[in-house]
Amino acid sequence: MSNKKIGLLSLTALVLSSMIGSGIFSLPQNMAEVAGVEALIIGWTITGIGIIFLGLSFFFISRLRPDLDGGIYTYAREGFGELMGFMSAWGYWLCATIGIVGYLVVAFEGIGTFTDTPSAVIFGQGNTIASFIGSSIIVWLVHILIAKGVKEAATVNLIATFVKVFPLLLFILLALWYFSSETFSYDVKATALNNCVSDQVKNTMLITLWVFTGVEGAAVLSAHAKKRSDVGLATVLGILIALALYIAITILSLGILPRETIAMMPNPSMAGLLEQMMGSTGKIIITACLIVSVLASYISWTMFSAEMPYRGAKNGAFPKVLDKLNENNTPIHSLWFTGLVVQLCLLLVLLTGKSYNALLLISTSMILVPYFLIGAYLLKLSIQQNSPWYIKFTGFMASLYGLWILYAAGLDYLLLSVLLYVPGIGLFLYSRYQHQDGKFNLNKWEKVALATIAFLFVWAVYNAFSNINWN
Template sequence: MSNKKIGLVSLTALVLSSMIGSGIFSLPQNMAAVAGSEALLIGWAITGVGIIFLGLSFFYISRLKPELDGGIYTYAREGFGDLTGFLSAWGYWLCATIGIVGYLVVAFEGIGTFTDSENQVIFGQGNTVASFIGSSVIVWLVHLLIAKGVKEAASVNLVATVVKVFPLILFIALALWYFSPETFRQDMQGSALNNSVSDQVKNTMLITLWVFTGVEGAAVLSAHAKKRSDVGLATVLGIVIALVLYVAITVLSLGILPREVIAAMPNPSMAGLLNEMIGSSGKIIITFCLIVSVLASYISWTMYSSEIPYRGAQNGAFPQILNKLNSNDIPINSLWFTGFIVQFCLVLVLLTGKSYEALLLISTSMILVPYLLIGAYLLKLAFLQNAAWHIKLTGFMATLYGIWILYAAGLDYLLISVSLYVPGIALFLHSRYRHQGGKFNLNKWEKGLLLVFALLFIWAIQVLLNFDWG
């Protein structure tokens, strides 16, 4: 039996690993394409403040309500009722489960850079038959790893996180050595982009919006922590480390090559920048790091994905079949459920390609409401318990940031994501009916919320029919 708990270092590594996936390796090009150095610095300042308040929300909730396990789902349910809690859990689970498929796609696309040639394509863009077989093998190997115990999986993730962070530190060290203040100061306002600094800032926000997804990892796995106090601390530590890495990599890159040159680079753009500094070995280092990074992120996100339905099943929000632990205290049926969904999405990747990319972006927008509810719950909790002023301020700022990122995501994607909530609501009603002995027992607030979703669903269908799927 594996009943070991996760310590602070492993918890922090889980948070960091889930945030640092494939995006960081393309971040220099992504940011340079939309902003000059002035807007980039402002954008990071806004994001940094907002995400720190969000992280502090997890920190304070874990201390005000140390008995609550499950993070995203449990906090929303405790603060706003069963239906809201389920919607938060469903949105988060769907985002996580569909999103982790992207890690497998990127991993085998990276492997393809070492094996493929113009005359022979084996792994391609991660959507070939060979990629499908390889990804499927990884899905079930990770399934076996996690089934043996969270401690064991977290230990593997810790090693992988160290491996993937080291080259990032190497990149930053080299960038400091090669940094040119003159290059950095060229066109700081990004005049060649033909838009204002404020517009550039908004465009950077649309990118930085996603890079901190995974901040909630320690809270989701709080039941497996050695000490409950480690949950909030691991969250804050993970955020600070990730923020330093993100800012350093993007800002220093603009001192290596001009913005317009970086903006035209193929991704992962860090490979091109490292190639500029140390030669062709740079591409090999970054590609290897990318593969390790996304596979480590896959492990951590699979752990989160299996935990959420299990927590929901305990309260009748998900089917009771998911409320089962194996001898290693792992929610085994929920883990199987997640594995089968990932396998189904891999089939979609093989068959649909670009349609899957659109689905991925839509599903990712579903995580924004759960983030908003975290700040809102701390704000409510702080006033109910008459907590210190700085805790109330944290809840307010995190809520404000949650509203901002909803706005930045765009109305179309948020509306279309409503269509993904509808099957979840049907699942909730079925599970609740069984759990409540043949009754729904919905209060007026929940009935009103269902009506709002019904109206939004009609609007979402209209948007869906006119949506450009690329």
């Protein structure tokens, strides 16, 4: 198996499956809760342009530097040094790992809609003992699948991707049939929200970021691609398909029911909308699709999570013990590391009762900086190589979109990410000490960056304690 590679179709499916997880099924309610028709159209326009430039950044980097494997980590390390490379890898790994815990939680919450009753709650919100046991079984079954080889896991993911996209197309076709222009055009500015259109647009940004997380999937697994040229192409194809689905589902939903009604729906809100169009069968279809969707995404995201520490370990950013492949060319120690952390997080979910939404809040905050660094690296690389103007422009626009997302996230999200980045700094320093024969060998800019992070950490801790209700 070790010599088998992933083709363009499977790479595209990995990108698409990574993005289409659970978020799309809650997208109508999530967006209707914060914005009206006018703001949604503007928000999707900004996101569409920004995410396409981000995807094109992966496309161009894969051609300007076809020798680089590992995607987000490798690009940040090459462009901005070992520390920033590690920060990008750590942020991405945490985003992926916490995100896949959320996938398991929401999958069993979906199963609970078929099994739970008011008098007998079995799976609840995915945080019961039954959910913990079921999730744990899936963690180690997927571990075995990926350990047998990335190519085999990618094939399973390809099949699952086709299965979960079909109900989405069914929803869009029915929505076109039931679409009411009168319902759609009512209160396009969402005056009931009591905020301006620009604020509504800003409030949609993190939602759209979450549903596009996974755009880097093909680049992360670039070492396993049959052709390096397929990496960028798969990324762009995945983005275009996902963007079309997201816009269609969000916009058409507002022509089925009023925004205020959709905003009050329980999630997955697509289930309620499809039930409105075709009865109880629609709710069953969407819920079943949700379960298949998040489990398929769990497979691809686990592959991404295992790949990142392995790539980092090869370059001294993660401990040496994670730099090991098994006979199937799978980063087995990194896979074990990821699986054990997921298992620990599931235990914390059981003990604390955290829900899917809380996990996504934490997960999304970790991907902001890594995405910004992708566009920044392309801009730097294109200037260094004197690339054509359109490549420089792509890097500039992707960087601008990254800055906009950081701004739209707000201070609370940024400080939350700092709290989660700091534990990784200790791991980086240990790994650097291990790989550099007992020395840290930090350069001037790395020392400045560490001092800045330390200051932000103190601020973040102070902010966290200030927000605690001590009464």
